[in-house]
Amino acid sequence: MEKGDISPQKVRDFVADWPVYARDKDNPLWMQADELKAMQEHNLRRQLDLVAAFSPYYREVFRRENLAIEGIHRLEDLVRIPVTSKESYLTNPLAFLLVVDPPDPLDVTYEITYTSGTTTGAPAPFFNAAYDMYNISLQLRRMAEISWMTPEDTVVNLFPYGSLPHIGFYRTIHFASTVGMKLVNALVGKDVPGFPLHRSLDEALELVRIHKASVLAGTGHYERRLILRGEQTGADLSSLRTLMALGDTAPEGMRDEMREHLGGSAAEVFVNNGYILTECQGPFVECCEFGGNHNPAPDIYHIEILDPDSLRPLPDGEVGLLAVTHIDRRGTVLLRYVVGDLAARESGTCPYCGRSGSRLVVRMGSTYAVRAEEVIRVDGKLVNPEAVRNQLAGVRGMVEYQLVVEKEEPDNRFSPDRLIIRMSVAGRMRQDLEEEVVARVREATGIEPKVEFVQSPEIYDPTLALKATRFIDKR
Template identity: 30%
Template sequence: MDTGKTSDFPADWEVITAERHAALRATLDLAATRHALTRRKLAEAGLTRADLVTPADLARLPVTTKAELMERPADAVLDLDGAELPEEQRVVWDTMYTTGSSSGRPTPFVSTTSDFWDILVVQRRMLEIRGVTQGDRIANLFPLTRHPHGAFIRVLHAAAALHIPVVSALPGNPGPGFTVGQELDAVVATLARARPTILWGVPSYMRRVVARAGELGVALPDIRLVFVTGEGLSEEGRGDLLARLAAIGAPDARVSISYGMTEIQGGLVECAAGQGLHNPHPEAIAIDVVDPITHAPLPDGEEGLILLSHMRRRGTLLLRYAVGDLGVRSTARCPHCGRVTERILGTPRRADDLTKIRGMLVNPALALAAVEGVAAVRDFRFEISRSGALGMDEFMLTVVAEPGAAPEGLLAQRVKDAIGVTPRVTLVERIEGESWKAKRWLDQRGG
């Protein structure tokens, strides 16, 4: 057990359920009259406020999809005008946005001051679950973006909540008026000076930074933890990153994956590899898994649609919200760290993750994994487009290779072995991206 003396993690389900019950009662009282989305869902199901008494009764409320939230985000924000509530529950502290969506329009996510205080708890608990101590120093490798996201800024808040140092490398340049960003070599220099014990960012950029440090002969031996979020990371990708870290003097570093969600301004994290993604704040956040078709609750161990419910938010409030992934839940005490909370076992997968290329049904995750395991690849992107009079699918793999490497033939073969379709492989100097997340699978065929 490494729960630590300072941890305020709830002892068992009895405590969690009691806290959820009390919090949800007040939240539902407000939502029934002041939350357009909940009013709509109650009406849809022919329910009233009185029908929802315990947290378990939430299962009677129809599911909210991401598309519904994107279409009318204002409906998901509590209207607390004139409500008799403490000031911290009414003041808007910040508004963050989701990263791109299929429509390309980011969705706002509003937090009041009390919501922000809960975000600090989420962030501190995430660090504790991941084994961070007060002797650690964080390097924030997230770039700044045009829309505020819960990536860059929440790293600063995580450090604040555990009272530990953080250095922000500020990579890249989100726009012409921005003058404080750094190029790759300056980022490496910042790390060499600050000697972080933790790197925190997206795996594709982390790979570039660590590879460049190796090229420049910069050792970063203090690194013991690498926090990745925002993009999936296959076992192959994890192995590649660890090999690169070993080459710069950090052979014992551990990669810790976060299942990040804008809707909790944090993520579900592992206490150790393979132990499941822990809900860091079970008093305030509930995770359910339901049948993808009927939306009926599923027992632990069965794969289904992952739902998120907020127990006590006062800005954006979501109840029975489908985050868009399928996963397997456990509510058993974690055998490794001893915490009691919901854990998602294995890697959640997109509910709509299969696609067709030239008539073949393929799983993009397998194609990504096939490339992530190749050491000669520094960065890459798959693109599918439609070309020619017959509208044939064009399947391309663009690659930034390690200096002197020529992995085209190997990559084409590995991808064909993984998904049955052979990509046209092209080497380039650099892959440009707009978002802080690397888009490694770009489908440009439209509808």
């Protein structure tokens, strides 16, 4: 699904054609902007009342900060509430669980998933009440609508069946169910001794083939491996039309590569690179490739982008720390929770599909979000090293290159970073090459790198290593 293939009218026709979507008259994504905002603020008010009464963590924060939360009515007023750090949550995840008293039948704890990818250690439980499960099912049906999936699809779930309940695996079950698709869970992953349950890549591939899967759900990297293996073994994968590449990044080159190896009619295959986070319980997805990652449930999750230094909200389009505020949850509830990823957002109607709510947009390389610690900070600008690498690939006369990031003042952890590009040259004037590289990087990132010329073996000595080290982080 390319940007040129879709229009708001085409999307509305698609929704009208499928009763499972057409009956969703309350879908917030089809509301006018002011109507949606009124709904979000109504939800926010109710959420804050519940939090003030039943959240052990926030009751303490409101008391300590002497915060009159009755005065918070608008989304813009949220800045009065301090941000919640990942550390606070990981230290005591139970303190974020609403203890509603007396509980409604839908307040019962239904399911626990776990946050993953934390650099600080143990995963933390995230609780869903029955109320949340129903809400998430609606969210996932809307996600499937954005992704052009239909009840005629057959999805193979390629997320690992791990020892911790993870949303990749479970939400695939839920989205297939809410739409009414056929679903095959491949149960990939590693066996635990005594439990011979998991399937290999070849076995998963066989399931894709015999069930004539039209949708794959998994990480882009696993799907890529499966496609390459399919090509090698001559498996017929011509039934595939959508690859839900969720969780890790699927840059442009990788998407094209997957299509290329699928061969045949694969030009039509939609590689949908979704951003998935436990705190939002499902993926943000694309309506068309690189069209932005839609928040499928602006009625449940409010997204802010914050300046990494001041933690003040940034305007649309600027890159900063992504923060999530729950506005309609009953289990674990987080306010202004800083996930640790950098992203940029756009609100307002999507120019491609016409839906409301906000979308994450590509500002760094060809990916939507990157872990904050992977990013370089130079002159107050945030740069994804991937964007620099993209610029350097294919510069004529450059034999080897390497990015080095270091602190301007090595002993000061708040010091800005400095980017040095080390490179070796053949068949071209050094000065000429330096000018081109500096201009390219400046154009792509807004920062001015320092260039150092070295001999190739200083970067990459094939007698010592199999691969060149392209990025050295000395911070």
